[in-house]
Amino acid sequence: MNTSTEYQGDAPGSANAATGVAPNRTLLSVLEALRLIGRGKKIVFRTTALFTAVALAVALIKPSTYTASTLILPPQQSIGGAGGSLAGLGALASFAGPGLGVKNSDEMYASLLVSESVLDGLINHFDLKTRYRADTMQDARTQLMKRLMVVADKKSGLLTLKIEDRDPVFAADMANEVVPEFRRLLDRVAVTEAQQRRRFLEERVAGTRAQIADAEMHLRSAQATSGLLSIDAQTQAAIRQAAELRAEIVAVQVRMESMSAFATSENPVMQRSAAELAGLRQKLSELESGTDSSAPVAASDAKGLDNVRAYRDLRYQEAMLDTLTKQVELARIDEAKEGPLVQTIDSARPPEKKSGPKRLLIVLGGLLAGFFVGALAALLSQGDLVGPYTESLGRVREAWSLSRKRSQ
CATH class of the missing domain: 3.30.1890 (Bacterial polysaccharide co-polymerase-like)
Structure with a gap:
């Protein structure tokens, strides 16, 4: 009786009879997947061709940009x-x-x-x-x-x-x-910013004019009380210089307040303004201390000192008014001017080459997607792969079914 046996191959994970070495399970799984995909290569080819054709159609239909x-x-x-x-x-x-x-x-x-x-x-x-x-x-x-x-x-x-x-x-x-x-x-x-700045300065001008009127009345009252109708030229010059310094200090403060809306203390212009403000305050301090020590009016003469202080306040308010008036005029000029200058370095020209769509990438994407979908479909179509898991797949389908009935 003639008997023959067909070699089925070593079971996955079993030792090879000749070498006694167990084969790599991962390699066997990959080879088995490739074998199953090869058995369903028609599905892979058809799916890849379909996806590639759709991607090509989309690439051709999409308009050039x-x-x-x-x-x-x-x-x-x-x-x-x-x-x-x-x-x-x-x-x-x-x-x-x-x-x-x-x-x-x-x-x-x-x-x-x-x-x-x-x-x-x-x-x-x-x-x-x-x-x-x-x-x-x-x-x-x-x-x-x-x-x-x-x-x-x-x-x-x-x-x-x-x-x-x-x-x-x-x-x-x-x-x-x-x-x-x-x-x-x-x-x-x-223009809106210049208008706001102009209104702010005009309010300061109106307030300064009111203070000038009060200072003039105070000076007249002090002159009438002390009997001094004039102050020597040296004191007048020192007071006028101090008043101008005070006005410059206020001008720098106004400028820094306007800059604070767009610059921080680390800004170079803000730092220079801060240094300028500190220098002006130092000069004013030195000038006022020198004026007080060399004032011709005796320290004990309170009425004479009141007369000097009233004159100093009046000159300070007048200097302030002059400075603020100039800034109001500059703000009006800014309000009438155009906004910041925007320059066009290179004007746009009609492009000669299209920038999209990337048709080659679309086709390659469709080809790869079709291959992977086809390979997955080929694997799932094999009975020897799906068979062992039929019961588990049925349970999963039953669990996700909207009309499923719980098993008793």
């Missing part, structure tokens, strides 16, 4: 004569968070370029609600933000604005229109 860019030089930091308003940037810089020196000016301008004021101006100018088929302004802003990007170069301080659109000419027009919208925003905020 173009990105236009413009290079912008934001306003430079320069201290103006009207109390250091930084060319009207005090109110703008308050939008940024705390930091060192001027508070994140690059990030501040980048944020202002994509502010609602600028976006709304673009939407209205180009009728983007219709172009993007948006029902509301918020939807149009969302669609526009997906196509707009601002990149700040911290080394050069330049801003690069990029806008994407299907039409290269339209993309370039939009990128170039951002700068005028940005300028209008800066003009509006700068």
Whole structure:
């Protein structure tokens, strides 16, 4: 009787009869998976081809997009004569968070370029609600933000604005229109800041004039009481100089108060102003101590001293009025001027090459996704793999079924 036996291979994990060495279980599992996938290679090929065809169709259907860019030089930091308003940037810089020196000016301008004021101006100018088929302004802003990007170069301080659109000419027009919208925003905020500063100074001028009237009445009363109608020229010169120093101190304080809206104590201009203020106070202290020691009026003559003090207060208020009046005029000039200067280094031109979509990446992604899905489908289609787990899979299906019945 002729008998034959068919070699089935070593059981997974068993020792090889010839070598006595147990094979690697992980390697066997990988090889077994590859064998099962090979048995279902038709499923893999069909699934991969289907996914690749769909990805190719999507890549071909998606319209080409173009990105236009413009290079912008934001306003430079320069201290103006009207109390250091930084060319009207005090109110703008308050939008940024705390930091060192001027508070994140690059990030501040980048944020202002994509502010609602600028976006709304673009939407209205180009009728983007219709172009993007948006029902509301918020939807149009969302669609526009997906196509707009601002990149700040911290080394050069330049801003690069990029806008994407299907039409290269339209993309370039939009990128170039951002700068005028940005300028209008800066003009509006700068005028508002100058108006606030002018009103503040005008209030100080009105208060100083009232104090001058009180000082004049006090001086007349002191002259009538003491009988001294005049003060010697040396004392008058010292008092006038002290009054001018006090007025300069107040001017520096007003300037530092205006700068505090956009600069911290680490800002070089703030540090110079602080040093200037300390020097003026030191000079005033020395001058007043020298005046008191060399005053021709006897210390015991209280009426004479009251006359000198009244004259000193009057001269101080007059110097203050002169200084504040000049600052009011400078604030009015700033109010009439345009906002901070925004310069366009490179205007946007219609791009010649498309920026998207990345069709090759879309096709490769579809191919890889199809292969993995096909391989998984090939594995699950094998009965010898799924069979041992049929009962477990049934329990899982029953557990997740919405109409399942609990087994008693």
